Amino acid sequence: MEKIQLNNEVALSRIIQGLWRLKSWKMTPEALLEFVHQCIDLGVTSFDTAEIYGNYEAEAMFGEALKLEPELRSKIEIITKTGINMKSDKRPYSIGHYDTTYDKVVASCKKSIDLMHCEYLDVFLIHREDPLINHKEVARALNDLKAMGLIKSFGVSNFDPFKFDALHKATGGQLVTNQIEVSPLCFEHFNNGNMDYLQSVDVPPMIWSPLAGGQIFTGSDERSTNVRRVLEDLSKDYGVETDVLTYAWLLKHPVRMMPICGSGKIDRVKNAVKALDVELKHEDWYKIYVASKDQELR
Ligand SMILES: NC(=O)c1ccc[n+]([C@@H]2O[C@H](COP(=O)([O-])OP(=O)(O)OC[C@H]3O[C@@H](n4cnc5c(N)ncnc54)[C@H](OP(=O)(O)O)[C@@H]3O)[C@@H](O)[C@H]2O)c1
Incomplete structure (x- = not known):
């Protein structure tokens, strides 16, 4: 699997596995450990989570699996996030809000490491x-x-490009990624200039909800139906499933997207990996780009 080098110390697998929905997978620590091994066997070594996932429980669940095999730590990369104080039965907040103060960021990092038993x-x-x-x-x-x-x-x-730029400058140009939502149903970051900005600073984005949370395949609204129809037509030409084509659409972009797979089913992770071998034709990329009718070419 291709690796994307983020700085001198960190390279991520081009396909990343997401853990947002981990709680709903209802896996035992042993089953999760087995899933992590299956991902690694496919070359998917990077795992994405966040402090708030699973009502603040996902990091601890992942940690329970990692604790079963501490040697695994050196074979994987762990990404997590801070800065949201989500209203929850687990926290005392009167309103959901953001918190990026020094104390919050430092304390949250230490807590995440503790919960995941991962040292760094x-x-x-x-x-x-x-x-x-x-x-x-x-x-x-x-x-x-x-x-x-x-x-x-x-x-x-x-982050939009303007806000990214402000923090990037404050850190002396050290931000290594912007994790953003992109799919054939979500064009916010094409339209706000992020694709251009991130190329200009040579920062590859991680992509969340690459399959629009499954809506592309299950949505009954007009936009989803339109996208599905185009993908189904193209899948006959390419001889691969529609989710594979969706990942291939993301991977073709020169910004070097790193899609985050959201499913806990290994066959779906396999399809994400399969997309690395699909070379989407130039015109077919545009067929998917305009399929929802959200985007118009002038
Ligand atoms: N930074 C942020 O703000 C942010 C926000 C959201 C997510 N994320 C990250 O991005 C990751 C991926 O997001 P996501 O889970 O929304 O990704 P996604 O891959 O777009 O959506 C996953 C969902 O789609 C369903 N699905 C996948 N393939 C399908 C198919 N062929 N037919 C029908 N349904 C299908 C899955 O169902 P099954 O489970 O049944 O396979 C699952 O419910 C998360 O785990 C998290 O790490 C980050």
């Missing part, structure tokens, strides 16, 4: 744009965590 994080992300962000303070927190050896790299998620 490969990539630590600020989960969402915080309207109250103090760029210098966040940069200081991230730099201190790196100096302590607790994180090997850091980045952001869901």
